[in-house]
Amino acid sequence: MHERLREHALALPRSGFLVVLKLCQVLKSLAILLSLLLLCFGLWFPFVPAVLSARRTATAHRRAARRWSAVQIPEPYEPRPPAIEPQEDGRFKHGARLYRRRWWPQFLDNMTWLNRDRATARDILWMLVDPFVGLPLVLIGPALVLGGAAAIALPLLTLPIPAAVEVAGGVVAIAAGLALGAPLLRAHARWTRVLLAPESARAAVRSQRRTRWFIARGYALARPLILLGQSLGNLVVGLVTLVGVTLTGVVATPLLHAVRPLADLHRRQAHQWSGVHVPRPYRLPPEAPAQREDGMYEYGHRLYRTPAVPALRLRARSALRDPATWRDLGFLLLSPLLAVIPALATALFVLGIFGIAWPLPWRDHWAWGLTPWVAIPLGYAIALLAAAISAPLMRAHAACTSALLGPTATEREEQRTRAITETRPESTWAESTELRRVERDLHDGAQARLVAIGMALSNIEFLIDSDPDQAKALAAGTRAASVTALGELRSLVRSIHPPVLSERGLGDALKALALDLPLTTHVTVDLPGSLEPPVESAAYFAGAELLSNAIRHGDADETWIDLRHERGTLTLSVLDDGRGGADPTRGTGLTGIQRRIAVFDGTLQVTSPTGGPTKAVIGIPCALLPPR
């Protein structure tokens, strides 16, 4: 009880403090906007100090949420890069250059560090959005109390209504301000968590259904702005490519390939934002030009001494003949029009909130001469309607993207035949070694045992009448042999493809594996779909190898396994409390993992200082398929 009273009493000064903090934050947001603007012109010096100062504000907010509202918001930032140490000659090495002073290479390091950290973008977004959400939340309490106090203290000066009514109103306002202060402060802390917590911590919040709805609508309303921005860039790139190819012919055709990453970005967005899977429709790149017997390279009727020009022309020809290229260009040119579709919802939302529900400060009246009683509900109703149609409109946009950027029926058919006939020379070697191992295991193990069982059975047949006792003993032995053979087959099957993987998918297969290990494991899985079977299998065996390393070499007692799919990448990280010192360049285990996942363009990062802990992270770019 005492605690509650204290919280209510302190809520007001705390809110007041936050209001002041946020007013400074508004200035900082302007500075950040300016630095982002300068960034567009290549002036990136102000970016680092602007982001760092935003981090300080964000950290103050996290601390306030933790101390005052018991809302834990862990720091999401990557660790700061270490200070660059001077070499023996006193100079500082950065990349392939040496510097006489430290600050410049250090500045470059900081820039990369901030740029790579996903939390940076969220911090900036928060700085820009918070004045519209966080500020009102903390302002309401103090405003009510101060307004109420003013009404009581200066009853005769302010309004032409009876003093008693005004005093009563003032008392009510103060009471409301005091009562609302603490809950609003808590709401503010929860809002702070939405953008300022690391993604893992936000996942817990996201899983609550109501929050998820609001967050999904928020994204669906904000993303059209990104699309609009992108579409202007697309238009420029599309026009330049089209004009370049028309005017210069072959010379500009590399541009046709440069367009593809842009199209890929839209394909990824359609998948991540609206769940519309858009496969790449392109034909295979042409084969490298073959060398003739006289050492020359041929293209058309001409001979070339080096393969560079024929290769370029081959690429150009294949790009020009691929209908997908022209659909890409069409999409780029049309994308401003397409982006308007989802942007309608955003425009409607802005109109509802800022055009109708809020009287614009510079126009002293409500929109269309409405009274506040009509304008406020109408404005919010329009905003709600906009939020409701935002997701369907985003899906409509994704459908247009899919129609233009996805493969046509014929291309789909072509791709399928290609996939069947395609061979993968880089993995066949590993495959054949694996097959030989399986053959040897079967030959020396289960197969031999079955032969022995067959022989024993024929002996039993022979003995069953003459010596039933010996026949019985032999039967028991045979049964034991069959059990052993089964056990061997089972472990062989597990080493080829663990049954749980086919039955439950990667997440549960890792959980099952963890349960079989003689150490404490904590497994978290965030995989709202299934994966291509080859990726699944590679990730499973890579994880199994990492875990067995942790036990065999690291001497670990406890491991943490985390599996998630985010931004088109499957990430599997294994952390253990062992003694560390693992080196990915040595040891066959880690290189084996690298070879296994390289087929899928996967990466393996290992940090393992001597003394531990060891953290290994596997990243495999892949699509998330619907749950099986």
Added chain:
Amino acid sequence: MRIVIAEDLHLLRDGLSLVLSTRGYEIVAAVGSGPELRAALDEHRPDLAIVDVRLPPTYTDEGIKIALEARRKHANLPVLVLSQHVEQLYARELLADGTGGIGYLLKDRVMGGNQFIEAVTCVAGGGTVMDPDVITKLMARNTKRDAVAALTPREQDILTLMAEGLSNTAIADRLVVSEGAVSKHTTNIFLKLDIPQSNDANRRVLAVLAYLDGRRTD
């Protein structure tokens, strides 16, 4: 006793039916797919269902899913799950509802003759039977725990057998000792591990499994 069998491989299905019917059990239905199993359970309301984990049409974990679903629908229908491989993950899911009448065995055990029949009787009677493979792995994970390490080798053997679902009589048979000796050992084990002792055989199994699995019992 009326039994429903679900197993997609014809040879194994017939083998199972033969093993059980020669010992006087009544096989009311022997089916080969998930949907058929569901229909057979609804129609016959058997005393026991023997179910393969992997069944058509999906060939994933259809068997376990239908078994758990049927247990919710038909008041804890006793289910004996058979599989080519055993996983602690599945064992955990099968045991999660904390009631008896559940068994989880490798298909190899069917060859074990009497032991398989004992398991069938035990599960049908509301008991719990876990495959020795599951228990061996559970024990391996627990040997680092001080309390388990403090048990004598004989007590560890008995703990293993208790976890597999054997009664005192069966344990005494298996280890060729008197039943009195076994019950003395079990009392010691419960004291050392601080597990609530219970006279109900099935609650005892569940408590031991929960302890080994690191879960808490209520």
